[in-house]
Every structure is written in C-alpha cells, then in structure tokens.
Amino acid sequence: MGRPPCCEKTGVKKGPWTPEEDIILVSYIQEHNPGNWRNVPTNTGLLRCSKSCRLRWTNYLRPGIKRGNFTEHEEKMIIHLQALLGNRWAAIASYLPQRTDNDIKNYWNTHLKKKLNNNKKVEGHDDHDHENNHQEGKPTSSSSQSKISKGQWERRLQTDIHTAKQALCEALSLNTENNNPIPEEQQPAVQTSTTYASSAENIAKLLQNWMKNSPKSSSSSSKITQMSLNNSLSIGAVSNSSPCEGTVNVTTGQGLDSLFSFNSSNNSDVSQSVSVDEGGNFSTPENNNAGIFQVESKPNFPDFKAENGKFQEESKQNMETQVPLTLLEKWLFDDANAQTQEDQLMGIGMGMAMGETTDLF
C-alpha cells in the first residue's frame, strides 16, 4: 500500500503558473499569511494542490527573493557550503537568504558542477571520489571513511567539524566585513537582467490593474524608490522592472508594498533586520544579522515572521533575543577563530577541504 497522494489528482491543474494564479495566491497570502497550505486551494479557488501553492510561494512569489545571475560572492559561498554540507540545499539557502534552495540547486547543477569539473580537468585531477560524493549529496570529507580506521575516522571527523566551522565563519565574515565586496564594474547583471522578467512584467501589469481596482490602493499610498541603510545597503529601486526584485515604483497599497519592497538588492547577502513603519519607512538596527533575514512587522503589514520554514525559525529567534548573531554563528566565529591557528599548524586549513574549489577564485 503506497502513500496516499497529497491531494486529489483529478481536477488539479499542473504546469506553469499563470500571472492570474499568482495574483490570487499572493493576495490570499497577503491576507492570511503563509501557512495552512492545505486550505489555500479551497479558499482561493485555485485548481492547484496545496503543495504546488506552497512551492510557488516559497520559490517564486515570496518577498525577498533575488532572481537573476548569481554574484561571484554567492557562487563562492555556494561552492564552499556545498563542499561542507553536501546537497543540503535548504541548509545552504539559509546562508543565502535571498536565494531559494531550488534556485541554488539548479544553479549548482547547471553551472557550478560543470565549472568545478572543468577546473579539475584543467588541473589534471582525478578526483572521482570527491565528485561521487557530491553526486550522492554527501559532504566531501566523509568520502574516505570506509577506507580509514576508526581512529583515523574520528580524527577526520573532528577535522571536518573544524573545517566546516572555519569555512562557515569565512563565508559569514564575508558578509559582515564588507557590505559590497565586489567592485561595481564586476557585479553581474543581476539587477538588470532576469529570466523571469517577461512573466514578472506580466504580473506587474496585472498587479497594477488589480491594485487600481482595489479599494486598498486609494487609502494609503507609499512610493518607495530607494532607501539607503546606515551601512550603504540599499533596498528598493536599484533593481530591474520585476516586482519580485524589489522595485516598487508603482503606487501601491501598503500591503503590497510590504510584499514586494523589502528585498535587499545588494549582492553581498548582508541580511538586515528591517523595520517598516506605518508610513512605509524602513529602518535597520545597528547590528547585522549575518545569515538571517528578518522583518519586523508593524500594524497593517503582513507578519512575515510567521512564514514557514527556516526564516520563521530564525526570525523567531531573533525577535526574541535581538542579538547580533545567532548562537550558532557566534559559536562558529568564536570557535573557528580559536581553531584557526591550530588548524594551520596541522595543515588542515581551508586548503585541504576546499583545495579544488578555492583554486577557482
């Protein structure tokens, strides 16, 4: 007896989502917040299964998603994290809050894997073991477990932990030490090109029409063109014409402002705790929460911390503690810093675990 289907197969629409469906879903979630996906199809009248709705939201419609080309910095982070975590895309995505796990997974499969393979060929490496482990979704460093003794394995495991901590620390510190590490001229066209542009523009048009007809739109309008945060992180109109990229050049109701406007568009993945007041103004505290994307909701704004998944968990934690770093990250920093010197002496710095990836850059 197999597992029952998540929903009735009959009468369920499949395939690409239309802008109209997107609008229905977005407007529903705007009112009810993400969660309880089971009820979404019935309440919205969408002929989609709940799973499809959730996927569409988390991978596409959710605010804060950056689309388009990956920056060199993002690429580097993905390569590092993939080497450490394996194909745990959701975990990797948690360190790139603007990217979805699906996006990262696709990018890895279509770009980075080839890039690494080419790099290996150029270097003449014959590292099939390493590659196989990636294929199987396991961290590289565990590849030799079966070949080494238990003592060696334990030692290796410890080394892996140190290396992981250090690499994560490095990846995170890239965020904090420099808000915009890539020179402007080297920045990819992420802000000016996106494969989603065409459909996003369709949605934007539909949204504008929809909002014109919406009673909400006339009640309170806020035009957000650009907001420079206290550390040069800018949010808002730096991006392209896609509403999902953070541009809110149209006059919208507050609810939709909050849906589409707080996407950080910088390329360094510096995550910010952004407060939005009732006038649509943004503010950010002094501290940068590396790896955490947090939005403090105020009245009339959807409570995005209630969103499911990792953001909810992390946001909740930060809402409660309001500390600059999560405990884990603090631990990583502290411990990795303490270990750096020791690891270098042991010859197990980043070079060993990341040898082939770091050479890329």
Place this chain on the structure above:
DNA sequence: AATCCTTTCAACCGCGCTATA
C-alpha cells in the same frame, strides 16, 4: 529556413520528519 541538440529552470514527485489526535 529547418532541424536537431543542448541548456536552463520552474514545477512535480516521493520520501522523511514532525506535530497532533
């Protein structure tokens, strides 16, 4: 211009985990 091949990525599928009754 037509056809075939390759690449990209949105969406689907199935399984595992967790919460709840």
Place this chain on the structure above:
DNA sequence: GTATAGCGCGGTTGAAAGGAT
C-alpha cells in the same frame, strides 16, 4: 504507542529558449 495530516527537502522531469549544424 500508533495513525494521520501537513510540511519541507532533495532528486528528477519536461517544456521552452537558445545555439549549432
């Protein structure tokens, strides 16, 4: 302790777009 529902995750698929012949 067990069954069930719901959600999240990773692997895979397939349509569309772009490139090569």
